[in-house]
Amino acid sequence: MLVVDYGAQYAQLIARRVREAHIYSEIVPHTASTEQILAKNPAAIILSGGPSSVYADGAPSVGADLFQAGVPVLGICYGFQAMANALGGTVAKTGLREYGHTPVNATEATSCLFDGVPAEQVAWMSHGDSVSEAPAGFTVLATSAGAPVAAFANEDAKLYGVQWHPEVNHSEFGQKVLTNFLYEGAGLKPDWTPGNIVEEQVARIREQVGSKRAICALSGGVDSAVAAALVQRAIGEQLTCVYVDHGLMRQNESVEIEKAFGASTGGAKLMVVHAEDIFLEKLAGVTDPEAKRKIIGEQFIRTFERAQAEIIAASEGEDVAFLVQGTLYPDVVESGGGEGTANIKSHHNVGGLPDDIEFELVEPLRALFKDEVRAVGTELGLPDEIVHRQPFPGPGLGIRIIGEVTRERLDLLREADAIARAELTAAGLDREVWQMPVVLLADVRSVGVQGDGRTYGHPVVLRPVSSEDAMTADWSRLPYDLLSKISNRITNEVDGINRVVLDVTSKPPGTIEWE
Numbered sequence: 394m395l396v397v398d399y400g401a402q403y404a405q406l407i408a409r410r411v412r413e414a415h416i417y418s419e420i421v422p423h424t425a426s427t428e429q430i431l432a433k434n435p436a437a438i439i440l441s442g443g444p445s446s447v448y449a450d451g452a453p454s455v456g457a458d459l460f461q462a463g464v465p466v467l468g469i470c471y472g473f474q475a476m477a478n479a480l481g482g483t484v485a486k487t488g489l490r491e492y493g494h495t496p497v498n499a500t501e502a503t504s505c506l507f508d509g510v511p512a513e514q515v516a517w518m519s520h521g522d523s524v525s526e527a528p529a530g531f532t533v534l535a536t537s538a539g540a541p542v543a544a545f546a547n548e549d550a551k552l553y554g555v556q557w558h559p560e561v562n563h564s565e566f567g568q569k570v571l572t573n574f575l576y577e578g579a580g581l582k583p584d585w586t587p588g589n590i591v592e593e594q595v596a597r598i599r600e601q602v603g604s605k606r607a608i609c610a611l612s613g614g615v616d617s618a619v620a621a622a623l624v625q626r627a628i629g630e631q632l633t634c635v636y637v638d639h640g641l642m643r644q645n646e647s648v649e650i651e652k653a654f655g656a657s658t659g660g661a662k663l664m665v666v667h668a669e670d671i672f673l674e675k676l677a678g679v680t681d682p683e684a685k686r687k688i689i690g691e692q693f694i695r696t697f698e699r700a701q702a703e704i705i706a707a708s709e710g711e712d713v714a715f716l717v718q719g720t721l722y723p724d725v726v727e728s729g730g731g732e733g734t735a736n737i738k739s740h741h742n743v744g745g746l747p748d749d750i751e752f753e754l755v756e757p758l759r760a761l762f763k764d765e766v767r768a769v770g771t772e773l774g775l776p777d778e779i780v781h782r783q784p785f786p787g788p789g790l791g792i793r794i795i796g797e798v799t800r801e802r803l804d805l806l807r808e809a810d811a812i813a814r815a816e817l818t819a820a821g822l823d824r825e826v827w828q829m830p831v832v833l834l835a836d837v838r839s840v841g842v843q844g845d846g847r848t849y850g851h852p853v854v855l856r857p858v859s860s861e862d863a864m865t866a867d868w869s870r871l872p873y874d875l876l877s878k879i880s881n882r883i884t885n886e887v888d889g890i891n892r893v894v895l896d897v898t899s900k901p902p903g904t905i906e907w908e
């Protein structure tokens with residue numbers, strides 16, 4: 394099943410909802426020609442939304458021939474409008490815009506698209522243009538106040554379209570409409586599972602790496618543990634995992650990772666590289682978040698090159714050409730790696746990579762979201778402690794010190810962070826909270842009174858968030874008692890921190906990390 398991306402906010406979300414319906418899906422850009430799309434032999438096609446207007450100059454269009462190939466198609470929003478336009482319907486700016494929750498009424502309940510869906514449903518809309526006339530041969534299935542043609546179908550040709558976004562959570566029967574299209578409209582069988590991801594990726598990795606050697610950047614986090622386990626399954630002995638202690642890790646983390654490692658990767662070899670001094674040296678005097686990220690990204694690669702040289706020397710000159718990373722889709726899209734998407738922050742493993750990198754990357758999880766990766770981890774038999782670990786960013790505490798990163802500041806933050814994490818665990822909230830960065834405002838100081846004396850210390854920010862996939866997040870409503878305990882312990886026990894504040898910003902507009 395293919396998703397054609399018209400520059401949508403939600404193209405990956407569509408692909409993911411299709412995978413949730415246990416059908417394999419991939420995304421192709423709208424620049425792909427009809428021949429290129431059909432050459433992939435799709436069992437069905439979904440045309441995504443997009444920011445353009447079909448009647449504007451240079452707007453992406455879809456060839457009418459795509460609809461004559463006998464492949465079932467569902468158009469969503471822009472995709473729906475482009476489909477109407479290509480097949481002789483009319484699309485116009487009606488002046489009736491709809492954004493957000495919108496009631497939609499079925500006018501033709503017999504379509505398979507609406508099986509099990511009530512006559513009135515709340516759908517999530519985001520459009521300024523509307524289809525005012527369906528193409529010949531199509532039946533209008535639904536209307537809304539702002540969209541006279543809110544859905545249409547040509548059941549014989551297996552062509553369907555909806556003006557709303559069935560892929561977003563807020564569309565009440567969104568997943569139902571999507572699965573109706575997939576199972577009934579397109580007749581697909583729900584037989585794709587995390588087990589298939591494992592099989593398919595193992596086969597792909599074998600093909601890519603062949604009999605050569607690879608190293609896996611292993612952080613102790615979920616993504617790299619799952620990536621390592623997949624690659625280990627594919628190429629066994631040819632893999633060496635490399636953990637970099639860059640001095641930006643949390644308290645005791647390096648020791649714990651070394652200990653937990655055997656369980657996480659099915660016994661692959663582990664090499665620990667200590668690179669604290671060089672990372673801190675390169676970060677000296679740097680305060681700009683993007684500059685920090687680029688420096689850390691580059692130093693990671695330089696460290697992997699050191700590991701590569703050692704492995705080559707030890708294996709009598711056999712080349713190590715591949716670098717495995719646990720890159721996920723959100724890392725790619727935030728780094729501006731999608732079709733026409735903005736750069737929000739350069740994740741060290743994507744946008745932070747240096748230009749002169751010589752490794753060939755192996756990234757088996759690059760199209761997936763975190764909860765999908767967790768399902769693959771469970772499928773691979775990884776222990777729950779690893780599969781459900783809270784994320785921790787590769788640049789570590791380096792992007793949680795607002796200001797210059799120094800050894801003293803790192804020690805201060807490590808102490809505060811250890812207390813916050815221990816209390817969250819003691820409260821039994823580790824699984825409920827997605828992650829809780831503790832951020833040191835190193836260039837801010839405030840006046841306190843402690844032991845009847847004046848202090849002039851730094852604040853830390855607690856940033857507990859709940860999320861499904863890190864693309865959006867809300868601040869976690871932690872119990873006041875817990876917040877109070879964390880605040881008391883940090884200010885009492887960590888010399889130099891005299892204030893604890895709570896971040897109550899969702900994402901958007903904030904991101905999870907402060908830098």
Ligand SMILES: Nc1ncnc2c1ncn2[C@@H]1O[C@H](COP(=O)(O)OP(=O)(O)OP(=O)(O)O)[C@@H](O)[C@H]1O
Pocket residue numbers: 609610611612613614615616617618635636637638639717718719720724742782783784785786787788
């Ligand atoms: N300290 C490290 N040593 C080696 N590789 C690392 C380190 N930190 C991060 N990486 C690499 O960068 C990738 C991206 O980091 P990221 O934090 O997103 O993933 P993760 O650590 O595997 O999982 P999680 O999101 O659960 O923390 C990792 O999958 C890993 O390949």
Ligand SMILES: O=c1[nH]c(=O)c2[nH+]cn([C@@H]3O[C@H](COP(=O)(O)O)[C@@H](O)[C@H]3O)c2[nH]1
Pocket residue numbers: 686727738739740741742784785786787788828863900903904905906907
């Ligand atoms: O490995 C990583 N390298 C990075 O450069 C990076 N930046 C952010 N994160 C993690 O990604 C998720 C989304 O974070 P933001 O809302 O801050 O963008 C959150 O889980 C962050 O912790 C990173 N992980």
Ligand SMILES: NC(=O)CC[C@H](N)C(=O)O
Pocket residue numbers: 441442443444445446469470471472519520521522523
């Ligand atoms: N979300 C969309 O796909 C929007 C389609 C088109 N740009 C409109 O405003 O109607």
Ligand SMILES: [Mg+2]
Pocket residue numbers: 612614615784785786787
């Ligand atoms: Mg991590």
